[in-house]
Amino acid sequence: MKLAYWMYAGPAHIGTLRVASSFKNVHGIMHAPLGDDYFNVMRSMLERERDFTPVTASVVDRHVLARGSQEKVVDNITRKDAEENPDLIVLTPTCTSSILQEDLENFVERASLSTEGDVLLADVNHYRVNELQAADRTLDQIVQFYIEKARKQGDLLEAKTEQPSVNIIGMSTLGFHNQHDCTELKRLMTDLGIQVNEVIPEGASVHNLKRLPQAWFNLVPYRELGHMAAKYLEQEFGTPFVDITPMGVVETARCIRRIQQVLNEQGADVNYEAFIEEQTLHVSQAAWFSRSIDCQNLTGKKAVVYGDNTHAAAMTKILSREMGIHVVWAGTYCKYDQDWFRQEVSEYCDEVIINEDHGAIGDAIARVEPSAIFGTQMERHVGKRLNIPCGVIAAPIHIQDFPIGYKPFLGYEGTNQLADLVYNSFTLGMEDHLLEIFGGHDTKEVITKGISADSDLAWANDGLSELNKIPGFVRGKVKRNTEKFARERGFVEITAEILYAAKESVGA
Amino acid sequence: MRLFYLLLILEKEIEIMTLAETKPQALDFECETGNYHTFCPISCVAWLYQKIEDSFFLVIGTKTCGYFLQNAMGVMIFAEPRYAMAELEEGDISAKLNDYEELKRLCVQIKRDRNPSVIVWIGTCTTEIIKMDLEGLAPRLEAEIDIPIVVARANGLDYAFTQGEDTVLAAMAHRCPKAETATEPEEKKERNAISSLLNFGKQKEEVTAEESTYHDHEPLVLFGSLPDPVVTQLTLELKKQGVKVSGWLPAKRFTELPVISEGYYVNGINPFLSRTATTLMRRKKCKLIGSPFPIGPDGTRAWVEKICSVLGVEPQGLEEREAKIWANMEDYLEIIRGKSVFFMGDNLLEVSLARFLIRCGMTCPEIGIPYMDKRYQGAELKLLEQTCHEMGVPLPRIVEKPDNYNQVQRIYKENVDLVITGMAHANPLEARGINTKWSVEFTFAQMHGFANARDILELVTRPMRRNNSLKDLGWDKLVKEEAKV
Ligand code: SF4
Ligand code: SF4
Numbered sequence: 001m002k003l004a005y006w007m008y009a010g011p012a013h014i015g016t017l018r019v020a021s022s023f024k025n026v027h028g029i030m031h032a033p034l035g036d037d038y039f040n041v042m043r044s045m046l047e048r049e050r051d052f053t054p055v056t057a058s059v060v061d062r063h064v065l066a067r068g069s070q071e072k073v074v075d076n077i078t079r080k081d082a083e084e085n086p087d088l089i090v091l092t093p094t095c096t097s098s099i100l101q102e103d104l105e106n107f108v109e110r111a112s113l114s115t116e117g118d119v120l121l122a123d124v125n126h127y128r129v130n131e132l133q134a135a136d137r138t139l140d141q142i143v144q145f146y147i148e149k150a151r152k153q154g155d156l157l158e159a160k161t162e163q164p165s166v167n168i169i170g171m172s173t174l175g176f177h178n179q180h181d182c183t184e185l186k187r188l189m190t191d192l193g194i195q196v197n198e199v200i201p202e203g204a205s206v207h208n209l210k211r212l213p214q215a216w217f218n219l220v221p222y223r224e225l226g227h228m229a230a231k232y233l234e235q236e237f238g239t240p241f242v243d244i245t246p247m248g249v250v251e252t253a254r255c256i257r258r259i260q261q262v263l264n265e266q267g268a269d270v271n272y273e274a275f276i277e278e279q280t281l282h283v284s285q286a287a288w289f290s291r292s293i294d295c296q297n298l299t300g301k302k303a304v305v306y307g308d309n310t311h312a313a314a315m316t317k318i319l320s321r322e323m324g325i326h327v328v329w330a331g332t333y334c335k336y337d338q339d340w341f342r343q344e345v346s347e348y349c350d351e352v353i354i355n356e357d358h359g360a361i362g363d364a365i366a367r368v369e370p371s372a373i374f375g376t377q378m379e380r381h382v383g384k385r386l387n388i389p390c391g392v393i394a395a396p397i398h399i400q401d402f403p404i405g406y407k408p409f410l411g412y413e414g415t416n417q418l419a420d421l422v423y424n425s426f427t428l429g430m431e432d433h434l435l436e437i438f439g440g441h442d443t444k445e446v447i448t449k450g451i452s453a454d455s456d457l458a459w460a461n462d463g464l465s466e467l468n469k470i471p472g473f474v475r476g477k478v479k480r481n482t483e484k485f486a487r488e489r490g491f492v493e494i495t496a497e498i499l500y501a502a503k504e505s506v507g508a
Numbered sequence: 509m510r511l512f513y514l515l516l517i518l519e520k521e522i523e524i525m526t527l528a529e530t531k532p533q534a535l536d537f538e539c540e541t542g543n544y545h546t547f548c549p550i551s552c553v554a555w556l557y558q559k560i561e562d563s564f565f566l567v568i569g570t571k572t573c574g575y576f577l578q579n580a581m582g583v584m585i586f587a588e589p590r591y592a593m594a595e596l597e598e599g600d601i602s603a604k605l606n607d608y609e610e611l612k613r614l615c616v617q618i619k620r621d622r623n624p625s626v627i628v629w630i631g632t633c634t635t636e637i638i639k640m641d642l643e644g645l646a647p648r649l650e651a652e653i654d655i656p657i658v659v660a661r662a663n664g665l666d667y668a669f670t671q672g673e674d675t676v677l678a679a680m681a682h683r684c685p686k687a688e689t690a691t692e693p694e695e696k697k698e699r700n701a702i703s704s705l706l707n708f709g710k711q712k713e714e715v716t717a718e719e720s721t722y723h724d725h726e727p728l729v730l731f732g733s734l735p736d737p738v739v740t741q742l743t744l745e746l747k748k749q750g751v752k753v754s755g756w757l758p759a760k761r762f763t764e765l766p767v768i769s770e771g772y773y774v775n776g777i778n779p780f781l782s783r784t785a786t787t788l789m790r791r792k793k794c795k796l797i798g799s800p801f802p803i804g805p806d807g808t809r810a811w812v813e814k815i816c817s818v819l820g821v822e823p824q825g826l827e828e829r830e831a832k833i834w835a836n837m838e839d840y841l842e843i844i845r846g847k848s849v850f851f852m853g854d855n856l857l858e859v860s861l862a863r864f865l866i867r868c869g870m871t872c873p874e875i876g877i878p879y880m881d882k883r884y885q886g887a888e889l890k891l892l893e894q895t896c897h898e899m900g901v902p903l904p905r906i907v908e909k910p911d912n913y914n915q916v917q918r919i920y921k922e923n924v925d926l927v928i929t930g931m932a933h934a935n936p937l938e939a940r941g942i943n944t945k946w947s948v949e950f951t952f953a954q955m956h957g958f959a960n961a962r963d964i965l966e967l968v969t970r971p972m973r974r975n976n977s978l979k980d981l982g983w984d985k986l987v988k989e990e991a992k993v
Binding site for chain 2 (some may be wrong): 001002005006010025028036038040042045049051052056060062076095099128130190396453466471496503504
């Protein structure tokens with residue numbers, strides 16, 4: 001047993017469902033107790049999805065426990081198959097229901113006898129892996145399934161496209177700024193004259209997975225999602241993959257150069273140097289920002305970085321190489337992949353921290369007192385407590401990570417966004433500091449005890465304590481209305497009862 | 509591990525209390541597949557740890573439970589958390605580790621770090637499945653480490669959303685002191701309960717002076733967790749009638765649990781508290797006042813009247829009071845009169861809200877509800893029927909354990925004006941031009957009593973007011989193909 005207050009990565013089934021529901025026309029079925037369909041809420045609320053989340057729970061309850069759930073699971077699969085005609089149904093247990101050790105594989109086999117679409121059991125150990133690992137594995141599993149299927153049916157499309165082309169692998173629902181990253185990467189590919197063959201899993205149709213081998217290379221921008229599938233495609237079809245995250249000016253250039261190399265090795269003749277230079281010096285504002293006087297003031301300032309592998313590593317490099325900021329420590333919660341992280345960031349920071357305990361991370365921040373933090377929502381809150389500004393650079397996702405406006409983290413527009421993020425984080429800190437010096441913050445209690453300055457009315461203790469329980473943003477209004485009410489009726493002291501009588505009469 | 513499975517088959521006593529024997533109702537009750545969206549009952553931790561200020565909630569479960577809590581409660585974790593997960597690992601599941609020692613280790617740590625007055629263990633599906641004997645372990649550990657441990661099995665196998673609170677309050681009811689065992693004389697103890705509840709602090713004398721304003725009646729304890737201002741309002745409401753509330757379960761602090769002795773009257777202010785009601789009746793030998801719930805001016809009036817009538821008090825001025833509240837809401841009533849509302853079912857407040865909205869002039873084709881205790885909700889169901897007859901509208905069908913997919917088909921077919929729904933369906937319905945309001949908002953809104961009725965309508969009318977203004981822009985349906993659900 002482990003005392004836990006907070007998790008940076010969710011349980012495995014969340015990863016599986018993120019991948020399944022990213023595909024078009026794929027339905028997820030959770031073998032889970034009633035309360036576990038929280039995934040639907042997250043997708044619907046955070047992504048502001050217009051469509052019903054294609055995930056249904058096959059509810060595990062007392063009756064199911066007593067009778068076994070075979071009948072129910074099979075029923076639910078065949079029912080969804082008939083109702084929505086999905087191309088594929090992915091069945092997943094949750095870590096809770098996996099304890100039952102029911103033979104889900106067998107249920108899937110039975111169900112698929114009577115379904116139009118395909119049915120798969122997510123092949124994930126729900127007790128051993130987390131959301132990120134499960135997502136990677138599920139994507140791999142679905143890709144393999146459809147490649148094998150096409151092979152059997154003889155309609156696998158293996159011939160490379162005429163023009164250089166790419167599959168972008170790893171864009172998914174509920175990913176950190178994934179939608180905007182995806183748009184930005186497509187634009188970048190277009191600028192480079194590279195045709196986008198498929199983007200998976202977000203928005204992809206499983207029927208098109210047989211087209212994956214046509215691409216000249218696979219682009220895997222995120223360390224957490226897409227690697228297994230990319231490796232599989234390399235092994236099966238020799239398709240090379242580029243896994244340099246194009247985040248920040250330097251890494252974006254490195255990614256593009258690697259793409260150039262991969263294409264030229266396959267007989268293309270491309271040279272992206274002019275493009276890189278133009279983008280770096282004139283289009284992206286980030287390089288100029290680094291040179292500007294604003295950024296000069298950031299030189300040598302201390303920062304700490306924490307997040308998933310992808311974003312924490314990239315951010316560490318940007319701060320240290322592109323902005324001259326001193327990264328005291330860089331950390332990740334992707335313990336399972338820590339060697340990679342160490343290797344990526346070691347030379348850009350004083351210390352590497354591998355830890356998924358938010359308390360330890362909070363302590364590590366407090367210990368070094370940086371001028372700014374780049375972390376997750378959790379570190380943002382730690383920052384609030386310590387009065388240190390924080391730019392959010394990584395999941396766990398939060399509604400604020402789904403901005404309406406265009407805010408990619410990748411590509412050249414991403415470099416601009418990051419420059420803003422860095423600049424705002426530090427200046428915010430500075431402003432706060434100034435405000436404090438000059439006493440600009442209005443921290444005074446709005447309501448003080450007893451008689452308000454220009455008033456003939458007194459607040460009784462109980463009235464006052466009730467008033468103080470009213471949320472701050474309406475308290476002023478309630479107070480005014482109550483006093484008006486009391487004055488009109490000739491009360492001199494406002495008790496709790498008068499407060500509520502006033503509320504009734506004016507609807508305050 | 510197969511063993512668990514067998515044991516579960518053997519053990520068939522289903523936990524859910526059945527007060528059962530249904531009275532003949534003209535209402536139509538149905539039961540669907542149970543494929544609906546709701547929150548896990550362990551979410552009650554979110555409001556209970558705030559309500560009971562000296563408590564610590566320990567949820568004993570898996571990563572799935574933890575992730576749910578974290579996402580459902582978002583904000584709360586960041587303030588000094590008074591709840592945590594005891595995350596079960598493979599060793600716990602396979603029973604390689606000793607449950608008692610493991611729980612002891614965590615509880616000792618909690619006691620040391622947070623020093624709460626009580627630790628509430630929240631059981632989950634996993635503790636049910638592996639049959640961890642929480643009730644057996646708690647008393648031993650309580651004695652050993654000297655801190656009260658209350659066990660509530662708020663799992664998602666047996667309960668939905670708000671019923672989690674019911675399991676906790678039922679467990680806490682056992683801890684309420686009896687009058688004779690109370691360390692202080694009864695009278696003083698009760699006064700303490702009231703004074704802390706009204707936040708009078710030092711001003712005990714004031715309360716004593718007011719004793720005379722009360723009728724002489726048997727002690728009455730109310731149960732249900734409400735925000736403190738609402739507790740005060742309802743207490744004052746009864747005080748106006750000379751009825752004295754001698755305590756609330758839960759109180760603001762575990763150490764201030766109300767005295768409950770045999771023969772006390774008890775009354776539940778929320779529709780999802782049937783288990784607590786049974787516990788109070790069977791174990792504490794209390795007399796339950798079965799009333800409609802104090803939601804809406806109609807419900808609040810019926811609630812006061814019922815309590816008064818049982819206690820032998822003649823209620824004063826309720827009719828005028830109710831009329832005044834209605835008059836005050838006329839601007840909102842205009843918006844909803846003649847419109848229809850559909851409850852998909854989520855928090856068990858559905859019947860009370862439907863009854864109030866029908867009284868407001870709405871119609872209601874369907875009340876979805878996770879679980880219906882026809883006896884505990886009996887008075888409310890009767891009032892619903894009566895309201896429908898008086899308003900001349902058809903009775904709603906009540907669908908227990910609904911099926912969301914089927915419901916959405918019915919919503920399309922019946923052309924509903926407003927759907928009260930869980931969070932998973934709100935955006936997709938809005939995108940299809942259907943007005944929605946989240947059911948959870950009613951769970952957390954301060955809506956009990958006369959004064960708060962307007963706030964309910966503020967919530968109910970908001971989507972209509974907002975969408976009316978968008979209609980002129982033609983921003984009605986925002987999905988391309990006709991909705992395929
Ligand atoms: S439904 Fe069960 S497993 Fe899921 S969060 Fe609730 S208690 Fe945990
Ligand atoms: S809304 Fe703001 S304060 Fe609330 S949890 Fe999110 S970041 Fe924290």
